[in-house]
Amino acid sequence: MDLKIFLQENKYIDFSSQIIQSKSHELFRNINSNTEKAKIAFEYVRDEIPHSFDIQARIITAKASDVLKYKTGICHAKANLLAALLRTQSIPTGMCFQHITLAADDSMGYCVHCFNAIFIDNKWIKVDARGNTNGKNAQFSLEKPLLAFQNRKQYDEYFWNGIYANPHEDTMTMLEGAATIQDIIEHIPDYVIDEPDIIEQENFKACSQ
Template identity: 75%
Template sequence: MDFAVFLQENKYIDFSSPLITGKAKQLFKHINTDAEKAKIAFEYVRDEIPHSFDIKAKIITSKASDVLKYKTGICHAKANLLAALLRTQGIPTGMCFQHITLAEDDSLGYCVHCYNAIYVNSYWIKVDARGNTNGKNAQFSFNKPLLAFTNRQNYDEFFWPGIYASPHKDTMEMLDNAICLQDVIDNIPDYVNEMPDIAE
């Protein structure tokens, strides 16, 4: 398997930024194994970078360095930061997508939710750094993925299969154009058109 695409830098996973490299050095000091690095980075992004909706953020972020700079982002932006931190260490990291309701019910429609896949110990694990607020309990697990959202049968909720090397293009464009959280609510995409880099 060619992991190179899961280690590449792009506009949104800008891991050569001094902000990203500096935080990576701080987080991974004296840490040797990829598994330990993955867990530390995941818990940092999950716990120390609040989800924009949770704190009613006044600024909208998309690229990893801005998420770190402003200490906030929605799930897609936080996933970019986690990928950037781990790619500095040569740890292949990708994105996975889920179709969920935007509100607690489907009154506001649906959106594409993003979480990460990390290649450690010779296989991919799934982690969701969205943030454990309002009863969510996403954890780092080498076994069954423990994500922020479960798919509910009474709604049109599901996982898009596969692992993607790049962020969701339509969502990134939406974030780049958004001025406030209401713009995100009004314009967040609800479908993934791209093909995954790894099929599942």
């Protein structure tokens, strides 16, 4: 399996930026274990970078360096930051996508939710750094994924199968054009059409259980 694509820099996972490099040195100083690095980075992004909806952020971010600079982002932006931090350590990190309701029910429609896949101990694990507010309980786990959202049978919620090396381009375009939280609510994409870079059906069944 060629994992180089999950280590590359791009416009949104801009890990060579000074702010990302500095935070990486701070977080991972004297840490040698990739597992420990992944846990530290995940918990930092989950707990120390508030989700934009939770704080009604006035600044909309997309690329990792801006998420870190302004200390906020939606799930996609936070996933970019987590990927950037771990790619500085040559830890392959990708994106996974989930179709969920925008509100507690389907009254406001649906959106594409983003979380990360990290390759450590010769396997992919799934983590969701969205932020544990309002009863969410996403955790770092080397076994079963412990994500922020369960797929609910009464709604059309599901995972897009596979792992993507790059952010969801339509959502990135939306974020770059958004000026307010309301802009995101009104225009956030609700579908992924791109093919994943890695397909792994069995692991995604575990996410749904």
